[in-house]
Amino acid sequence: MNQPAATTRDDARYQAVCSRDARFDGEFFLAVTSTGIYCRPSCPAVTPKRANVRFYPSAAAAQGAGFRACRRCRPDAVPGSAEWNARADLVGRAMRLIGDGVVDREGVAGLAARLGYSSRQVHRQLTEELGAGPVALARAQRAHTARVLLQTTSLPVTETAFAAGFASVRQFNDTIRAVYARTPSELRAAARAGRPRGPHPAPAGIPLRLAHRGPYAAREIFDFLQLRAITGIEEVTGAPGAPGTPRRYRRTLRLPYGTGIAEIHEPAPGPPHGAWLDCRLHLTDLRDLSTAVQRVRRLFDLDADPYAVAERLGADPRLRPLVAARPGLRSPGAADGPELAVRAVLGQQVSVAAAARLAGTLVAAYGKPLAAPDGGLTHVFPEPGxxxxxxxxxxxxxxxxxxxxxxxxxxxxxxxxRLDPGADRDAGESALLALRGIGPWTAGYIRMRALGDPDVFLPGDAGVRQGLAALDASPAAADGWRPWRSYAVHHLWNHTARPIPKDTP
Incomplete structure (x- = not known):
């Protein structure tokens, strides 16, 4: 008799847990009935007995079943599931909107209205696939935001509760105790106990480690952003590849409650320091923390699954050397969809450098000035209106x-x-193509970056055509690269910029 599919799947998950396979962090969570704790698959703790393990598709589902977050592996801080970011269906769109804070700001009714479904339909589908409805998923995110604020700022506990999106201090206290088995004050005290003592005050802003899974081609993504940086809203300091002085990318953010500045540090050359990027956020309103984090994650494509991408693209012998030469190459998204769309139109028929100059002129003339300049950052990008x-x-x-x-x-x-995180990608591209002056390249580029679609190919792009010619491949070859054609585009662009020597294995 065949084993039930669920049993076979859970046995495979248990094998991933036994090997502490970080590739599955964020894809599922394990809970241990004997301890009442849930973990990420790569948790360094002693592997529990199979009979004591339960598997959940989301942290919210594990929390809803009464399990507390592990203090060693911090399962609430794992990368987001690549599946929800890649999928274009209701669940994928809903997860992106919940990550952007829509439930906290607009409630479940607002989420459902953005998706074009009833609240009941949204709740049913999320519960079926993730084991938790939109309220529970948003609650898990609020708990994580609260932990970050408690452990990285000196904000009073009461203010932390409302900054994290909780409706009341009582709800905040109950949630923190249920998720972390500690009071808010105990969480803060534990974090302070682990910090080195010294006379220097902590730098301003909220320090974060933004997790990713697998290898991460940081040099290429920083190169990409530096080449396109717009004066006034972006700046990149440091030289690429310079020993001891990794680059720092900074940019302004327009957020629901205010503005922000994000600083992301390029990892130093050499052995990987960890599966994260160091980030610091400066926010005028701390209620924007989770939204700002999600927008930086999308810009840097931190929730991608590089193993799945490499497996598919590396199966093509023409792309295989490119994939091997740049493991973990990402497809950068956008911190703001409308901004990216405007930049795409400015970039029509001109070089990347010329497009950046035009955008800088636009920002100086129409952007909203910051309350006070911060280095080279002076404005937020102008709103479409x-x-x-x-x-x-x-x-x-x-x-x-x-x-x-x-x-x-x-x-x-x-x-x-519509170019918000939950926008329908097909509908968005169709609406763009219906506008006078928007052609296939512009609509495709916007879909790839503003809507985060991992499967966009740009056959009319000059760099793509050059890359295909260098590989002696035709555009038809891209059909075999689905569903990761956006990553293939970036491999072609990078190969055109820095070809791989022919004797490279």
Whole structure:
């Protein structure tokens, strides 16, 4: 008799736990009935007996079953599941919106309205696939945000509760005790006990370690962002590959409650220091913490599954050397969808450097100034509504492209085009293509980055054509690279910029 599918799947998960396989962190969670604790698969604790293990598809499901988060492996801080970010269905879209804080700001009704479904349908599908509804999933995220604030800031506990999105201090206290088996004060005291004592005050901002799974090609993503950095809203300090001085990428963020500045540090050259990027967030309103974290994660593609990407792309002998040469290559997303769309239109028919200069001019003329400049950061990117009726005379580009930019911004402002984390990707691309002046390259590039689609190919892109020619491949070859064609595009772009020597294995 065949074994039930669930039993076979759980046995495979248990094998991943026995080997402490970090590839599965965030893909599922294990709970131990004998201790009442849930962990990530790579937890360094002694492997529990199979009979005592239960598996859950989300941290919220484990918490809902009464399990507490492990203090050693911190399962609430794992990378997000690559599946939910890659999927374009209701569950994937809902998870991206919950991560962006929509449930905390607009409630389940607001989430359902954005998705175009009833609240009951959204709850049912999330519960079926993740073992928890939208309220429980948002609660798990609030608990993680609260832990970060308690352990990295001196904000009073009462203010921490509301900054993390809790409706009351009682709800906050009950949740923290249920999830971490400690009171908020005990969580804060434990973090302080582990810090080295010294006379120097802690630097401003909230320090974070943004986890990722597998190898991470940091040099390539920092190169990509540095080449496209816009004066006023982005800056990159340090030289690529310079010993002892890794780069620092900084940018401004427009957030639901205020503004922010994100600083992300490039890992130093040499052996991997850990499966995370060091980040520091400066926020005018701490209620924006979880939203800011998710937007940085999307920009740096931190929830990707590099193992699945490498397995598919490496199966093509033409791409295999490229994949081997740049393990963990990411497909950068966007910190702000409308901003990325505007940048894409500015980049039509011009070089990357020229597009960055045009965007800098746009920011200086129409961006919202920060309350106080911070280094080279002076503005947040202009909102679409501010550009929809603007003359844009400052931009030295053809009138047709100015009209296309105004048309796009009007569509973004009135909701004809939606580029939020939960937007339907097919509908978004169709709406873009319906606008005068938006062609397949622009719509595809926006879909790849603003909507985070991992399976976009750009056959008309000059760099892609050059990369295909260098590999002696045709655009038809991309059909075999699904569902990771966006990553193939980045391999082709990088290969064009820095070809791999032919004698490289």
């Amino acid at each position: 501010a550009l929809a009726d603007a003359a844009l005379d400052e931009l030295g580009m053809p009138d047709a492209r100015r009209r296309a930019l105004r048309t796009l911004c009007a569509a973004l402002a009135d909701g004809t085009v």
